[in-house]
Amino acid sequence: MPEGPPKVALPLNESLYLLHPYNATLITTKTPDGQNNVATIAWIIPTSVNPPLITMSIRKNRFTYPIIQETGEFVVNIPTFDMAETVLRAGRMSGKNIDKFAELPFTARKAKMVTAPLIEECVAHLECKLWKTFEAGDHDLVIGEVIAAHVIEGYFTKTWDITKFRPAQHTGKEFFTTCGLETIEIKF
Numbered sequence: 377m378p379e380g381p382p383k384v385a386l387p388l389n390e391s392l393y394l395l396h397p398y399n400a401t402l403i404t405t406k407t408p409d410g411q412n413n414v415a416t417i418a419w420i421i422p423t424s425v426n427p428p429l430i431t432m433s434i435r436k437n438r439f440t441y442p443i444i445q446e447t448g449e450f451v452v453n454i455p456t457f458d459m460a461e462t463v464l465r466a467g468r469m470s471g472k473n474i475d476k477f478a479e480l481p482f483t484a485r486k487a488k489m490v491t492a493p494l495i496e497e498c499v500a501h502l503e504c505k506l507w508k509t510f511e512a513g514d515h516d517l518v519i520g521e522v523i524a525a526h527v528i529e530g531y532f533t534k535t536w537d538i539t540k541f542r543p544a545q546h547t548g549k550e551f552f553t554t555c556g557l558e559t560i561e562i563k564f
C-alpha cells in the first residue's frame with residue numbers, strides 16, 4: 377500500500393477536537409427561585425439504553441451546573457443548523473449576568489415531567505433527572521436519566537429523517553457544519 381499523506385503532531389489539548397463535529401445541544405434549567413436558563417453543550421453522548429442515560433461534560437463554573445445539582449433536573453433541547461448563531465451566543469453568555477431567554481430568540485414552553493423549560497424553536501427535547509455526577513479533570517460528567525422525550529412529528533422514525541433534520545454540528549471554536557442529505561442503509 378502506498379504511503380498516505382504526511383501526518384502532523386497536535387498539541388494534546390487540541391487533539392480533543394479531532395473527535396468533532398458533535399451535535400450542539402441547548403441545556404435548559406430553572407433555578408429554585410424560578411429563573412430560566414439555557415447553555416450550549418456540545419460534549420454530550422448517549423450512555424445507557426436501560427435505564428436511558430445521557431452524559432454531558434460540563435465545567436463546574438457554568439451557571440447551569442449548580443442549578444442541575446440543586447434541582448436535580450434539566451432538558452436537552454436539539455437545535456438546528458439555522459440556529460447556529462444563537463447556539464453560539466447561548467454558549468458565550470452566562471445566566472450569571474444575563475437573562476438569555478430575554479436576550480436570545482428562544483421561547484420557553486412548559487415541559488411534561490420537569491420544571492425546567494423546553495425551547496419551542498428546537499426540534500426535539502429530552503427531559504432528564506440527574507442520575508449521578510463524576511469529577512473528570514476540569515469538567516464534570518453529569519449523567520441524566522431521560523424521563524420524557526418528544527420530537528416534531530414526521531422527523532424521527534427510529535432514526536432521524538436527515539432530509540428534514542439538519543443538526544447544528546459544532547466543529548470547534550466558532551465553526552458549525554451540518555449533515556449532508558445522503559443517508560445509506562448498510563445491509564448487515
Ligand SMILES: Cc1cc2nc3c(=O)[nH]c(=O)nc-3n(C[C@H](O)[C@H](O)[C@H](O)COP(=O)(O)O)c2cc1C
Nearest residue numbers: 415416417418419434435438439440467469470471
Ligand atoms: C458550541 C459550544 C459548545 C459548548 N460546549 C460546552 C460543553 O460541552 N461543556 C461546557 O462545560 N461548556 C460548553 N460550552 C460553554 C458554555 O456554553 C458557556 O460557558 C455558557 O456561557 C454557559 O452558560 P451558563 O453559565 O449560563 O450555564 C460550549 C459553548 C459553545 C459555544
